[in-house]
Amino acid sequence: MSKLIQETTSVSISNESVFYINKNQLPLHCPLPEMTLWNQHPRVFLPIEDTGKSKCPYCSTEYILEK
Template sequence: MSVKESQKDIEVLAKDLPLHCPMPEMSSWNSHPRVFLDVSKTGAAQCPYCGTTYRLKAGEVVKGH
């Protein structure tokens, strides 16, 4: 997979879970189908459509997800 210059790295909080891309706050919120991403196991996940990487903020505790 090639890395595009437009890709982003976004830090998320436990309160943002369950996490999906695109997020409502994004300017391109309707650019691709919504996909749910699991950051609770590894601390990071990458969207298969746009390549945006989501990282769980250091020290965040995930409960119930």
């Protein structure tokens, strides 16, 4: 196993997932690169800048923009 794979943190997608996003991670898309179930639905870009929060229409993962 490569060093890169060993250091990757797994994040599971579930109905109750909430992720805090900072401005450096924009534009926001789901699934995030570090999610283990990245291939469970198509990548969708989510608007978060205006309201400070967004929810994925596929997996219901919620995202909150940190200030």
